[in-house]
Amino acid sequence: MNKVFDVKGLDLYYGQKQALKQIEFSIYEKKVTALIGPSGCGKSTFLRTLNRMNDLIDNCVIQGEIHYNHQQIYDKQTDVIGLRIKVGMVFQKPNPFPMSIYDNIVYGPRCQGIKNKAELDEIVKTSLEQAALWEEVKDRLRESALSLSGGQQQRLCIARALAMKPEVLLMDEPTSALDPIATSKIEDLILQLKQNYTIVIVTHNMQQAARISDYTAFFLLGEMVEYEETERLFSHPRDQRTEDYITGRFG
């Protein structure tokens, strides 16, 4: 199996506090990898190292190596914008821009200098179709994205990320702000998307991880305790702490 990300000895500090300790990790192509663990265990922080969103935090120091397609992304020469184009991200809270649905989708492509109207129209259609939103919004592309429901907004955010034609999608608890119906729609969507994209998803919801992921990593206090195929991790956890967590003894 092809490794998309290869993480070696990753340490991350917020000032004096160490948030990630010696993470060793591989993410496989066209699989869904779930990161689970209690709050504050570093799973979101880890996710954000993959497209260098932690750069935005002032006192964040990163040591170790992350290879994306055999390239070290914490090199000085790394083209961060190029990386973020290839590694898209969906956030916890749906965060469409206060613009029309259309403008939301084409924001990324426009930033890359695509101006051709037909090309942009095509991007809007395909990405909305991929995000299973096209049928619901095709007649109101010019309306504000904020007029959509929470679940629709989140799918719009996914479509917006897909518009960049990424290889990897990072999702940071994409359903935690949504109701069960919207959540199941997003989960279906993730299962569809995995045919074409590598997906890394942070989730609080162990059932969700079990339902949609191929691999699951369990984080605790900045360490990656266990990383396994999802089925094996949930049925035969090797580590006592993993077992305690998935059986609901803490967290």
Added chain:
Amino acid sequence: MLNSRRKKDLILQSITYMASFISLFVLISILLFVFLNGFKLLNMDLITHNFESTSYIADLKDFTGPGVFNTNKDFDDHTYYSTKWGIALSDSENLMGHTIVLVTYVHEDSPFNDLRNKGVATQDLMLDVDYEIVRIAFDDGPSALSIQGAQNMIQVLDTKTTFRELEYSTSGGGIRGSIITTLYLIGLTLLIALPVGVGAALYLNEYAPKNKFTKALRNLIETLTGVPSIIYGLMGLALFVPITISLTKATGANLISGALTLSVILMPVIIRTTEESLKVVPDDYRHASLALGGNKTQTTFKIVLPSAFSGILTATLLAIGRIIGESAALVFAVGTAIKDHVSIYDKSTSLSVHIWAMMTDEPANIELSTTIAIIILVIVLSMNLSIKLISKRLLRKYGVTHE
């Protein structure tokens, strides 16, 4: 115990009631004062007319003697007609509220159609409706003056067969020039202050490193808000007037230096208000933009700045209010000469300075000043409303804002 607490509550409550009542009362009485005093002089002529009036001194040309000029026009009780001279006069007030004698009708064959300028330029003149007659002088006997009223003037005229000279003037006292100056100032100042102020706010909030220097800079800007405007006016006179004189065809205080001075006054306000609105733009937007491969500049100008739109609008409104209201700084930077032909390279007065000029007149013209105050209020109000309307339409396009 319970009783004393209740008493305390009552006292504190009544203090707040009193305070709000007093402020409301003061506001309403100011408005009432302005409207009751100024309403009388308020009319379209005031707004559309020139301030300056031209005076002429004329005598009769090719005069053969008075005749009989009958007319079937109906005059009201306050208009007096002389059939001997074919002229109707009435008592009136000019735009500035001064008592005048106004020409209301001139018969087509009246000798007043055939006048000659007694001044240096010897052109032909004719008396027209709406001119003000200042005095008519005769060889035999005292002159008829406008302060004696129209009736007196007609009676005197009817006893005479000719006159030595006539002084009359076109109507003046309008504030058209000052309104135009004010609009120019608003436009020019916003043109300078908005880009610079918004740019500075963007720098402070988006780009500047969070260190002591930035903090000091921000404190300094805040301090500038409290500097009295007359000091800015002096700075405008000492700095901007010479600069504009050397760079443009201006020869003294001018509108450009005034706009520059106002811009400096407004900069802190605009920076503060814009920065506050930039602060409340959710970081979610910035992160989403960066995660989509937008760079810092694209994020700042395509996402953050439009989201802060309502704040920038508030800044603009505050700025317009301040521009219209400012007088002390403008006395130095633009001058106090009331002009009808406004040029940005020349001295001029805004409406506020016009009020100042009217109040320094001898005697102070309170009525006209309050009328201008009404016009200022109307301009501020209509600008506020129209900008809010525009913004509402823009915001509707994007749905709800983050506020």
